[in-house]
Amino acid sequence: MAGRGKHALSFKILGECSTSKARASAVTLPHATVEAPVFMPVGTQGTLKGLVPDQLRELDCKIMLGNTYHLGHRPGPDLLEKAGGLHKFMNWDRALLTDSGGFQMVSLLELAEITEEGVKFKSPHDGSMMLLTPEKSIEIQNAIGADIIMQLDDVVHSSVSGPRLEEAMHRTIRWLDRCIAAHKRPSEQCLFPIVQGGLNAELREKCAKELLKRDVGGYAIGGLSGGEEKSDFWKMVKVSTDLLPKDKPRYLMGVGFAVDLVVCVALGCDMFDCVFPTRTARFGCALVKTGQLNLKSKSFAQDFRPIDGSCLCPTCKTYTRAYLHTLANTEAAACNIITVHNVAYQVPSVGGWWPLCWALLFLSCQTSIVLILLTFYFFLPLVLNPVNEICIVYNP
Amino acid sequence: MKYTVEAVLASGGRLGKLSQTSTAGTIAMETPMCTLFTKGGSAPHLSAVMLQRISQVPEVACMSLGSIASHHENVREFGKGLGEFSAMKDKVIFTTLHDATAAVASGKNDKGGVAVWGKGGKMKLDPQLYMKVQEAFCPDWFQALSDGDTDKTCGKKRLLKAVDRTLDFLDDIVEMKNESEVLKTSSLIGAIEGGYSVEERRRSAKETAARPVDGFLIEGFEKGHSSVDLFADEEFMTVLTETMVHLPDDKPRMMDAVWSPLQVIRAFRLGIDVFSSAYPHTLTEKGFALTADYSLPPTSQPAKLELEGSKENSASSGFYVDLNDKRFFESFSPILPGCGCYTCANFTCSYLHHLLNTSELLAYVLLTIHNFEQYFKFFARLRETGRQDKLSELEQSLARQEGGQREDVVR
Numbered sequence: 148m149a150g151r152g153k154h155a156l157s158f159k160i161l162g163e164c165s166t167s168k169a170r171a172s173a174v175t176l177p178h179a180t181v182e183a184p185v186f187m188p189v190g191t192q193g194t195l196k197g198l199v200p201d202q203l204r205e206l207d208c209k210i211m212l213g214n215t216y217h218l219g220h221r222p223g224p225d226l227l228e229k230a231g232g233l234h235k236f237m238n239w240d241r242a243l244l245t246d247s248g249g250f251q252m253v254s255l256l257e258l259a260e261i262t263e264e265g266v267k268f269k270s271p272h273d274g275s276m277m278l279l280t281p282e283k284s285i286e287i288q289n290a291i292g293a294d295i296i297m298q299l300d301d302v303v304h305s306s307v308s309g310p311r312l313e314e315a316m317h318r319t320i321r322w323l324d325r326c327i328a329a330h331k332r333p334s335e336q337c338l339f340p341i342v343q344g345g346l347n348a349e350l351r352e353k354c355a356k357e358l359l360k361r362d363v364g365g366y367a368i369g370g371l372s373g374g375e376e377k378s379d380f381w382k383m384v385k386v387s388t389d390l391l392p393k394d395k396p397r398y399l400m401g402v403g404f405a406v407d408l409v410v411c412v413a414l415g416c417d418m419f420d421c422v423f424p425t426r427t428a429r430f431g432c433a434l435v436k437t438g439q440l441n442l443k444s445k446s447f448a449q450d451f452r453p454i455d456g457s458c459l460c461p462t463c464k465t466y467t468r469a470y471l472h473t474l475a476n477t478e479a480a481a482c483n484i485i486t487v488h489n490v491a492y493q494v495p496s497v498g499g500w501w502p503l504c505w506a507l508l509f510l511s512c513q514t515s516i517v518l519i520l521l522t523f524y525f526f527l528p529l530v531l532n533p534v535n536e537i538c539i540v541y542n543p
Numbered sequence: 544m545k546y547t548v549e550a551v552l553a554s555g556g557r558l559g560k561l562s563q564t565s566t567a568g569t570i571a572m573e574t575p576m577c578t579l580f581t582k583g584g585s586a587p588h589l590s591a592v593m594l595q596r597i598s599q600v601p602e603v604a605c606m607s608l609g610s611i612a613s614h615h616e617n618v619r620e621f622g623k624g625l626g627e628f629s630a631m632k633d634k635v636i637f638t639t640l641h642d643a644t645a646a647v648a649s650g651k652n653d654k655g656g657v658a659v660w661g662k663g664g665k666m667k668l669d670p671q672l673y674m675k676v677q678e679a680f681c682p683d684w685f686q687a688l689s690d691g692d693t694d695k696t697c698g699k700k701r702l703l704k705a706v707d708r709t710l711d712f713l714d715d716i717v718e719m720k721n722e723s724e725v726l727k728t729s730s731l732i733g734a735i736e737g738g739y740s741v742e743e744r745r746r747s748a749k750e751t752a753a754r755p756v757d758g759f760l761i762e763g764f765e766k767g768h769s770s771v772d773l774f775a776d777e778e779f780m781t782v783l784t785e786t787m788v789h790l791p792d793d794k795p796r797m798m799d800a801v802w803s804p805l806q807v808i809r810a811f812r813l814g815i816d817v818f819s820s821a822y823p824h825t826l827t828e829k830g831f832a833l834t835a836d837y838s839l840p841p842t843s844q845p846a847k848l849e850l851e852g853s854k855e856n857s858a859s860s861g862f863y864v865d866l867n868d869k870r871f872f873e874s875f876s877p878i879l880p881g882c883g884c885y886t887c888a889n890f891t892c893s894y895l896h897h898l899l900n901t902s903e904l905l906a907y908v909l910l911t912i913h914n915f916e917q918y919f920k921f922f923a924r925l926r927e928t929g930r931q932d933k934l935s936e937l938e939q940s941l942a943r944q945e946g947g948q949r950e951d952v953v954r
Binding site: 160196197198199200201221226230236238334447462466472473476478480482483487 | 885903
C-alpha cells in the first residue's frame with residue numbers, strides 16, 4: 148500500500164503519447180487508486196454541492212477537493228480531528244485533496260497582508276486579526292487528513308510582475324521547507340509543493356529546479372487560473388512540465404475548462420480541479436461538448452432531448468432539457484440534478500468527451516490522434532484564439 | 544380509482560383499499576395513506592435517483608398547479624403527460640390547485656375562475672383554461688377547480704358564494720371531462736367547501752356527492768395556508784364530522800394540509816383517508832428533523848436525549864429536533880438511532896449541523912430523506928395501529944411527545 152511507502156503516494160505510468168507529453172497513469176493514495184489524467188471536483192465545505200458521496204462513487208469519482216480555509220473556519224480543525232478526519236465526517240472513503248488556504252486568503256479577503264511569517268488577515272467572522280503560517284496550514288491539513296495536501300504558497304495574481312513576483316517565488320520555496328518540517332503525517336498524507344513564478348518563464352524554471360531538490364511525492368503548478376492569455380498560460384505550463392520529473396504526478400491547480408484540460412494533458416499534466424462545473428450547474432448551466440446549455444433559457448422549453456444523448460449519467464438517462472427548464476428557474480432539486488451531469492462530464496469513464504480522450508491516451512496513441520482531438524475541441528475556441536497561438540505551445 | 548372500506552374502527556376512522564388501474568397495471572394502496580409532496584413535479588431537493596433511497600415512498604405524487612401550470616403548453620407538446628414529463632412515470636399523478644406549504648394571497652378568486660401562484664406570479668384559471676391544462680398534464684386524478692379561499696372569519700354570504708362557485712366550476716368541468724378523450728379515464732376529485740358553516744358544508748357535501756366525482760378533497764378551513772392548528776378549535780372538528788356524514792362511504796376523502804403525525808391521527812379518526820406529506824417538507828426547510836416515536840410504548844432514544852446541556856425540552860423527546868442548534872456541533876450520532884433511513888445510516892448530527900451552518904444544499908437533501916422516511920413510516924404504523932385498534936394509545940403517546948413543541952409545529 149502506498150500509505151506504507153516513503154510518501155503516501157505511488158505513481159505508475161500506464162501509457163504514454165508518442166508525440167505529446169500526455170500520459171495515462173495510476174496514482175495510488177491511502178484511500179484510492181486514481182487513474183489519471185483526472186479531474187477533481189471541488190467540495191469546498193466537506194460536501195459536493197448537494198450530492199452524497201454514493202452519487203460520486205457511482206460517477207466513478209475517485210478523488211475530490213476540500214478547502215482548508217473554509218474547513219478551518221467551519222467546522223474547524225478541532226472538530227474534524229474529533230470526528231476522525233474529513234473522510235469520516237463527510238462519509239467519503241475515497242481520496243481527498245486539500246489546498247493550503249492561501250489562495251482564498253488572497254482572493255476572498257480584502258485585508259490580507261503577506262509577510263515572511265505568513266498571511267495576515269481579518270477574520271470574516273469576528274473581525275479579529277489572524278495569521279495563517281505554513282505551519283498552521285499544515286496543522287489544519289493534518290487534522291483534515293486528506294490524501295494529498297498542499298504547501299502554503301505566496302500567491303500573486305498572474306498579472307503581477309517584477310520584484311513582487313520574484314519575492315513570491317522565493318518565499319514559496321522558503322515556505323515549502325517550513326511546510327515539510329511541520330508535516331506530521333507524511334506516511335498518510337502526501338505533501339505537494341507548488342511551482343510559482345507567474346508568467347515569467349525564467350522564474351518558473353528557477354522555482355521548479357529548487358523544488359526538484361526536495362524529496363516530495365508529486366508537484367503542483369500554481370498561479371495560472373487568473374484570466375491570463377491562453378498563449379501565456381499554456382507556455383507557462385509547458386515550461387513547468389518540461390522540468391518536472393516524469394515519474395511523479397503533476398497537478399495543475401484551478402484549471403477545468405474542457406479545452407484547457409485537453410491541451411494541458413498533452414503538456415504532461417495529470418490532475419486538475421476547478422469549481423466551474425459545479426458552480427455553473429447552480430446557475431442552471433449544463434456542460435456539453437459544444438460549450439454549455441443555459442437550461443433557464445426559453446429555447447429549451449420544448450426540447451425533449453436529454454442534456455447529452457451520449458452521456459450515461461443518471462441525469463441524462465432520466466430527464467429532458469424541457470423538464471429541467473421548468474425546474475431550473477424555481478426548484479433546488481434542479482441544481483443537484485444538473486451538478487450530477489456536470490461532474491459526470493468532467494470525471495473519467497462516465498460522461499462527455501473525457502473517456503474518449505483518456506482511452507486514446509491509454510492506448511499510447513499516435514501523433515495524429517491527439518491532434519485530431521485538439522482540433523475538434525478547438526473548433527469553438529479557435530474563434531477567439533488565432534491558430535498561431537496554439538502553435539506556440541507545440542513549436543516553441 | 545376504486546375505493547373500498549375494509550373496516551370501520553370503533554375509535555373513529557376507517558381502513559380502506561384504494562386501487563388505481565392504468566395501462567401499466569394496477570397499483571393497490573391501503574388507507575390511511577399520504578401522497579408524495581412535490582415541488583415543480585419533483586420531490587423537493589431530490590433527484591429521481593435520490594428519491595429511490597427512501598423506503599415506502601407513496602405511490603401517488605401530488606403536484607400542485609402553481610409552479611407548473613404555466614408550462615402546460617410544453618407538456619402538451621411533449622404529449623405523454625405530466626408524470627412522464629417530470630420523470631415520475633411510475634407514480635399515480637394527482638394534480639391539485641395549491642401548494643399546501645406556500646402562502647396564497649386571499650381575495651383573488653371570482654365567478655370566472657381561481658388564481659394560482661408560481662414563481663412567475665399569478666395565473667388565473669377559468670374552467671376552460673383549467674381543463675386545457677389538465678388535458679396537457681393527463682393526470683390519473685385531478686382536483687376540480689374550487690374556491691377554497693375561506694376560513695373562520697368568513698360570513699355566511701362569502702361561504703355561500705364559495706360553495707356555489709365551486710359547484711358551478713364542477714358542473715363545467717364534468718361536462719368538459721365527458722367530452723375529453725384524454726381525461727376520460729382520469730378520476731375527478733370534488734372539492735368540499737363551506738368554511739365553518741355546518742349548513743354550507745352539508746350543502747357542499749351533498750351536492751358534490753350527487754355529481755360524478757371519484758373522491759373528495761375537503762378544504763376551505765384556512766385561508767392562504769395560514770398554518771393555524773385547526774385542532775385547537777373544537778368547532779373545526781364538529782364541522783368536519785358533520786361534513787363526513789354527507790359523503791358516501793365508497794369514495795376516498797382527502798385533505799391537503801400541513802399536518803404533524805398527531806394532527807393526522809386526529810383527522811383520520813374523523814374520517815379522512817388520504818393526506819399530504821407537506822409537513823416533513825416544512826420541517827426540512829427549517830433545519831428540523833422528525834424524531835417522533837411511533838412505537839407503543841415509545842422505546843427509541845432520539846439523538847437529543849444523549850446530549851448534555853440541552854435546553855428545556857431535554858427531558859421529554861419531541862416531535863422533531865432543531866439541527867441548527869449548537870448542541871449538535873459535536874454530536875457524532877445519527878439523528879435517530881435505529882431510524883434506518885439513508886441519512887441516519889450514513890451521516891451524523893454534527894455533519895448535518897455543519898451543512899446547515901454553512902448553508903450547504905446537501906443539508907436539505909439529507910433532511911428531506913430523513914423526514915420523508917419517518918413520515919412515510921408513520922403512515923405504515925398508523926395503518927398497523929388501526930388494525931390493532933390501538934389508535935387512542937398512539938394518539939396519547941404522540942400528544943405527550945409533542946409537549947412543548949406544539950406551538951411552532953408548522954412553518
